[in-house]
Amino acid sequence: MALTIKEVEHVAMLARLSLSQQEKETFAVQLGTILEYASTINQLNTDGVEPLDHILPVFNVFREDQVEPSAPREEILSNGPLIEDGQYRVPKIL
Amino acid sequence: MELYELTLHELLTLHNNKQASSEEIVNSIFKRIHQVEGDVKAFISLDEDTARQKARAADSEKWPGKIAGMPFGLKDIFCTRGLKTTCASRMLENFVPTYDSTAGARLNAAGGVLIGKLNMDEFAMGSSTEQSAFFATHNPWDLTRVPGGSSGGSAAAVSADEVPFALGTDTGGSIRQPAAFCGVVGLRPTYGRVSRWGVIAYASSLDQVGVFSKDVEDCALVMNLIAGRDPRDATSLEVEVPDYTAYLDAGIKGMKIACPREYFGQGVDAGIQEAVKKALQKYEEAGAIVEEVSLPHSQYALPAYYLVATAEASANLARFDGVRYGLRDGQADNVIDMFSNSRSRGFGSExxxxxxxxxxxxxxxxYDAYYLKALKVRRLIYEDFQKVFNEFDLIVAPTTPTTAFKIGEQIGDPLTLYMNDILTVPVNMAGLPGISIPCGLLNGLPVGMQLIGKPFDEGTLIKAAYAYEEISGIRCLKPQQGVI
Amino acid sequence: MGKDYEVVIGLEVHAELKTDSKIFCGCSTAFGAEPNTQVCPVCSGFPGMLPVLNQKVVELAIITGLALNSKIPDYCKFDRKNYFYPDLPKAYQISQFDLPICMGGYLDIEIDGDKKRIGITRAHMEEDAGKLVHQGNITSTTFSLVDLNRSGVPLLEIVSEPDMRSASEARAYLEKLRAILLFAGVSDCKMQEGSLRCDANVSVRPVGETRLGARAEIKNLNSFRSLERAIEFEARRQIEAIEDGEAIIQETRTWDEDKQATRSMRSKEEAHDYRYFPEPDLPPLRISHEWVERLRTVMPELPDQAQIRLQESFGLPSYDAAILTLTPESLAFFDKCVELYPQPKMVSNWMMGELSRLLNQNNLEISDCRFGPAELARLLTLIDEGTISGKMAKGIFEDMFASGKPPDQIIAEKGMTQISDQDTLIKVIDEVIAANPTVVEDYRNGKEKALGFLVGQIMKATKGQANPGVVNTLLKERL
Known part of the structure; x- marks a missing residue:
């Protein structure tokens, strides 16, 4: 079943995507189809099955609390689309 | 015979015997690239000047290492210091990392010479390399067909003799499927075997770096270089890395091979099933024990995969917000619009x-009905494999349900495209190693056979894959003359 | 505040954990560096970068849990909290959602002599975000600048139960929590530098009601004072709204220090949906019993234990003990001073009186004090020895505070030694008697007050250096 345009808009808002009307309509149908297929997993009884959130049999992987040199500022900022006073400039928040 | 036609181990032999210099090898590679690249379109960028410099340095022994002066390619998902890394996306069209991926750095440290960055589906999302924001790559076996994906550029480049080997990544089959479509060897190691550091993430719990090569021996050689713990990747494990070339002995007598019936069912081309069954017969004749088994939750792997992978991707790709790097909408007057517009323009539809x-x-x-449920299904899939591996040394199955399809054939129908991964995603969901090797041709196109191993047992995969090369004589398949 | 309402307060405190390097990379956590000079591709959220957990962060979190009587589960993990903000480089914060490192716990506060136990719900590890500097103020600005130095600084978020019922309880809780974190050595707790931050969840309800009212989450509370003021304001606002028949909506509000008011922070964005899910880049933690016990054995003395010790070993009143144990520095000052001058109540009086007054006046911490406990002990000894009077001591103390000089030096430089020598004093006394015959007469006629005047004259003649006790005895003899 297709998603509603409102649902698509809500998800797009969460994902910070501005979609055209055309995209919204296409996604509504496509996501509906994909989700319907994805829902086949709900045919499976998973009572008592622990979700598998980490596949590796490994725990407690740490680094020591040791300061390492940071990146040179010019280097780390070199990909920044808009830099001012050694900082990333962004338009107003509200 | 041209140098570019050779495998890595053949080139190493020539080089060690002073029969070919690195400069000659690299020159030959670029000659080949300039010959075929217009048709194949495997590379997003070439690093020709640096590559030639390094080759000369290797010849004067200023660029030492186990593969000194040997050319290779990297999927454009591996960050390369000072060299554009685009992930085949408009978003990163001008992104120049200040760091090298660990896997790439290890190849550099071993003296490898990076030739260029290879095409892929944008952010590794796709199974045909048609989702590249820049251009589609063509299958060297039939230029009207896709090379598979997402690491299609890597597979095509190796298949077309543009590089002897390349690295790719495999999140749901992105190494094995294009390897199958292009008739090359493609190994996806166990999750945690090779560092993911410096590799742009698609789905962090599924992504793994792996190798494309012309034959199994090269695959073992490259694995020797890239495998092993990296302190910068907490999910790369401290598990001893064996010398993988020690497994190149074809000794498969008594090896127990499982053949899962779910992988030979509906939707899998009959010709492919037949090709793989023939290969299994050859294994039996060589002394392996082959038995049919069941992996009962296989059909749920794909739907669960698409939930887990996309959920992780939604977070991994959130960082592309136009603030620190990447495409940015410079017109927006507030930050929310700037985020949304930058992302909408930077990302392709898939x-x-x-x-x-x-x-x-x-x-x-x-969350509960989709993501959480998918994680539970993931455990069931993992347990399916565990049970089989209690009794068997490896699993053999087809890599793909079809051979390479036509460019454009599956565009516009995402679900059909996702079905290409149906035989490869279970391995990713269970974190296992899998290798695809060519096992024959169907209507002139390569057929891939997938070998699946126990966690961290890439050695057995290499052993069995090498044995198949030996007993079948299928090794270094080359596209017919005249196609490219 | 209306009589019929009660305020319900819970606090969410973010304490910066005291590490040298960030939680997931090797960048320094030092405060005050130039923007974007303590950053790397990891904490700037560059593509392909991966986090690796700083072990010290986990240990400091466990120590805090032990100090707060929490349960340390044997398994915990990290999760991604997803939201877009320009100061959050990955657009997700690595935090802990359903399996935090500390579960439950409590601390005890004292209000007007009554003890009250405040429950702790949980504490979890997370990374800090960067800093946004708005050009001009947040409503009129056209752009902001992003500094990522703070991005990836380790935090422990400590969430209390909604157990507090007044602004002063909330303050006492925060003071006690701060004291515990300081004593445990897990955080510097500098509110001005942002290493201790506090959000308050405030709701009101009619007395007797057991359900919680809709709450406002108040942010931007940068001092104990703003915490108290903001709670008082918010409670009043909510009660007035209810009395006016309005419904309280659950929302985030910010404390406006200039206007001394809270205001709504509603933005364009709809309700948050953080889409938490397990962080795949970080293997989970298994926290063994042995590890926890090893950390327990190195746990320093905590404020409650210190308070009991001060009361039991030194006989201090609980009020004194509570004040002296607000920071490890003040306790150490006290302990050292008493070692050298074993009259605890006297030391306590001076610390809570003169020292505290001068520190407050100058907005300083005891660690800023220019003299140490040995100097205070010496000053008190000089009083006991009769070298100086108590009154002189106060003056000297102020000099010590201002100059950092030891008391003996100040006394020598100003020639302030007390005169107790009888011959010297008799000479002065006789002169004063001779010069004031009428007053002497008055005294002899029974006017006791006259004596005070004469003593004053003697003190004046000796520039206050005469020992008052000796003067009194001698004067009466001579009269």
Missing amino acids: VKRRIMLGTYALSSGY
Whole structure:
């Protein structure tokens, strides 16, 4: 079943995507189809099955609390689309 | 015979015997690239000047290492210091990392010479390399067909003799499927075997770096270089790395091979099933024990995969917000519009679709039914494999349900495209190693056979894959003359 | 505040954990560096970068849990909290959602002599975000600048139960929590530098009601004072709204220090949906019993234990003990001073009186004090020895505070030694008697007050250096 345009808009808002009307309509149908297929997993009884959130049999992987040199500022900022006073400039928040 | 036609180990032999210099090898590679690249379109960028410099340095022994002066390619998902890394996306069209991926750095440290960055589906999302924001790559066996994906550029480049080997990544089959389509060897190691550091993430719990090569021996050689713990990747494990070339002995007598019936069912081309069954017969004749088994939850792997992978992707790709790097809408007068417009312009439709899907699967009200349920299914799939591996040394199955399809054939129908991964995603869901090797041709196109191993047992895969090369004589398959 | 309402307060405190390097990379956590000079591709959220957990963060979190009587589960993990903000480089914060490192716990506060136990719900590890500097103020600005130095600084978020019923209880809780974190050595707790931050969840309800009212989450509370003021304001606002028949909506509000008011922070964005899910890049933690016990054995003395010790070993009143144990520095000052001058109540009086007054006046911490406990002990000894009077001591103390000089030096430089020598004093006394015959007469006629005047004259003649006790005895003899 297709998603509603409102649902698509809500998800797009969460994902910070501005979609055209055309995209919204296409996604509504496509996501509906994909989700319907994805829902086949709900045919499976998973009572008592622990979700598998980490596949590796490994725990407690740490680094020591040791300061390492940071990146040179010019280097780390070199990909920044808009830099001012050694900082990333962004338009107003509200 | 041209140098570019040779495998890595053949080139190493020539080089060690002073029969070919690195400069000659690299020159030959670029000659080949300039010959065929117009048709194949495997590379997003070439690093020709630096490569030639390094080759000369290797000849004067200023660029030492185990593969000193040997050319290779990297999927454009591996960050390369000072060299554009685009992930085949408009978003990163001008992104120049200040760091090298660990896997790439290890090849550099071993003296490898990077030739260029290879095409892929944007952010590794796709199975045909048609989702590259820049151009589609063509299958060297039939230029009207896709090379598979997402690491299609890597597979095509190796198949077309543009590089002897290349690295790719495999999240749901992105190494094995294109390897199958292009008739080359493609190994996806165990999750945690090779460092993911410096590799742009698609789905962090599924991504793994792996190798494309012309034959199994090269695959073993490259694995020797890239495998092993990296302190910068907490999920790269401290598990001893064997010398993989020690497994190149073809000794498969008594090896127990499982053949899962679910992988030979509906939707899998009969010709492919037949080719793989013939290969299994050859294994039996060589002394292996082959038995049919069941992996009962196989059909749920793909739907669960698309939920887990896209959920993780929705977070991994959230960082592309136009603030620190990447494409940015410079007109927006507030930050929310700047984020949304930058992302909408920077991402292609498949990437947006998967971000939407993953966001939905994690969102309030749907988390339990989709994401959490998928994690439970993931455990069932993992346990299926565990049970089989209690009794068997490896699993053999087809890599793909079809051979390479036509360019454009599956565009516009995402679900059909996703079905290409149906035989490869279970391995990713279970974190296992898998290798695809060519096992024959069907209507003039390569057929891939997939060998699946126990966690961290890439050695057995290499052993069995090498044995198949030996007993079948199928090794270094080359596209017919005249195609390219 | 209306009589019929009660305020319900819970606090969410973010304490910066005291590490040298960030939680997931090797960048320094030092405060005050130039923007974007303590950053790397990891904490700037560059593509392909991966986090690796700083072990010290986990240990400091466990120590805090032990100090707060929490349960340390044997398994915990990290999760991604997803939201877009320009100061959050990955657009997700690595935090802990359903399996935090500390579960439950409590601390005890004292209000007007009554003890009250405040429950702790949980504490979890997370990374800090960067800093946004708005050009002009947040409503009129056209752009902001992003500094990522703070991005990836380790935090422990400590969430209390909604157990507090007044602004002063909330303050006492925060003071006690701060004291515990300081004593445990897990955080510097500098509110001005942002290493201790506090959000308050405030709701009101009619007395007797057991359900919680809709709450406002108040942010931007940068001092104990703003915490108290903001709670008082918010409670009043909510009660007035209810009395006016309005419904309280659950929302985030910010404390406006200039206007001394809270205001709504509603933005364009709809309700948050953080889409938490397990962080795949970080293997989970298994926290063994042995590890926890090893950390327990190195746990320093905590404020409650210190308070009991001060009361039991030194006989201090609980009020004194509570004040002296607000920071490890003040306790150490006290302990050292008493070692050298074993009259605890006297030391306590001076610390809570003169020292505290001068520190407050100058907005300083005891660690800023220019003299140490040995100097205070010496000053008190000089009083006991009769070298100086108590009154002189106060003056000297102020000099010590201002100059950092030891008391003996100040006394020598100003020639302030007390005169107790009888011959010297008799000479002065006789002169004063001779010069004031009428007053002497008055005294002899029974006017006791006259004596005070004469003593004053003697003190004046000796520039206050005469020992008052000796003067009194001698004067009466001579009269």
